Amino acid sequence: MKSDKELFKLHAEFCKFMSNPKRIEILFLLGENEMCVDEIASSMEVKVPNISQHLAVMREKGIVVVRREGTKMYYSLDNPKTLQACMIMREAMVEQMEKQFGKIKSLMK
Numbered sequence: 001m002k003s004d005k006e007l008f009k010l011h012a013e014f015c016k017f018m019s020n021p022k023r024i025e026i027l028f029l030l031g032e033n034e035m036c037v038d039e040i041a042s043s044m045e046v047k048v049p050n051i052s053q054h055l056a057v058m059r060e061k062g063i064v065v066v067r068r069e070g071t072k073m074y075y076s077l078d079n080p081k082t083l084q085a086c087m088i089m090r091e092a093m094v095e096q097m098e099k100q101f102g103k104i105k106s107l108m109k
Contacts, residue, residue, distance in 0.1 A: 017061045022046065023054050024086060030064060031083040034076040 017023050025044055029035060035043075041051045055075055058064045065078045077083060 014061060017058055017063055018086065018089075020054065022050070023058060026051070026054055026058065027063070027077070027083055027086055030075060030077050031080070034067075034074050036072045036074050038072075040075070 018027075022044065026040060029040060029043055037048055037051050037055065040055075041048045044051065055064060055066075059066060059075075062078055063082055064075045067074045067076070
């Protein structure tokens with residue numbers, strides 16, 4: 001179906017934001033609480049302009065929302081399911097690594 005193909009394309013576009021480890025780290029940080037750019041940069045030990053670029057991509061993809069308070073911009077996750085999906089992917093990856101490690105370990109015996 002054409003609509004399925006379009007959905008697959010949209011899905012792939014949405015997931016592109018996860019192709020960068022810094023954006024995944026930001027996702028996990030914002031899963032804990034709302035933060036401003038300075039707080040995120042400090043927590044990650046990364047320069048503010050770099051964080052701002054990543055947040056712009058995440059905002060464009062609808063991953064984060066922003067709220068202004070005075071001169072500060074506070075970011076939070078638009079939908080907590082995005083973090084849940086990322087956590088499920090992480091669990092699957094860890095399970096796969098454990099399987100691979102178990103295979104390697106058994107070959108070394």
